[in-house]
Amino acid sequence: GGKGCVDDSGFVYTLGERFFPGHSSCPCVCTGDGPVCDQPECPQIHPKCTKIEHNGCCPECKEVKNFCEYRGETYKVLEEFKPSPCEWCRCEASSEAHCVVADCAVPECVNPVYEPEQCCPICKNGPNCFAGSTIIPAGKEVKVDECTICHCSQNGDWWKTERQATCVKRECDRL
Structure with a gap:
């Protein structure tokens, strides 16, 4: 039986000859029952591969994504x-x-300002609180009227609560 094998281009191979039947295929051996071809374990293609070449028996990665x-x-x-x-x-x-x-801390003032390009609000005039409806600076006693002295209570969490000052009314001379 002068039987042979033929590749994609029409070339004839004799029994026992090794050949590549097609451009992107794996090598085959010509047998009496036709070509018997290798099916190799192809290496895994990189998951970030952006360019795969199918020129040989196994696909090859030519370019890996290198951007986000x-x-x-x-x-x-x-x-x-x-x-x-x-x-x-x-x-x-x-x-x-x-x-x-970013995790913004609670601002230490009652009138924080958001600046463009800044993530967290800032206290332009430093920490403060309300004495009634008046804003007074923290850290000092403020006389809000003739009879009342107030200060921002500075016990750790004072600004997380009402942000209301602690005020002391005293007897004042009523003229």
Whole structure:
């Protein structure tokens, strides 16, 4: 039986010959029952592969993604970026963006201001509190009227509560 094998281009191979039947296939041996082809264990393609070549028996990765995508924007590996005033991010070598969100402390004043590009509100005039409807600075006694002296109670958590001053009324000379 002068039977042979034929590849994609029409070349004929004799029994026992090794050949590649097609451009991107694995090697085969020509047998009496037709080509018997190797099915190798192909190495795994990198999950971040962006360019795969199918030129040989096994697909090969030619290019691995080396950037991060975050909310539709692209960043280079090791680049640091701030998607918003409260987030700090870094594009890691793994092409994953790693972000930290700022945790703002409770401001120590009753009139905090948000500045553009600043994440946390700031107290422009320092800590303060309400004495009635008047705002008084913390850290000193303030005479709010002839008969009343107030101060912001500074026991650790005072601004987490009412932010109301502690006031002492005294007997005052009624003229």
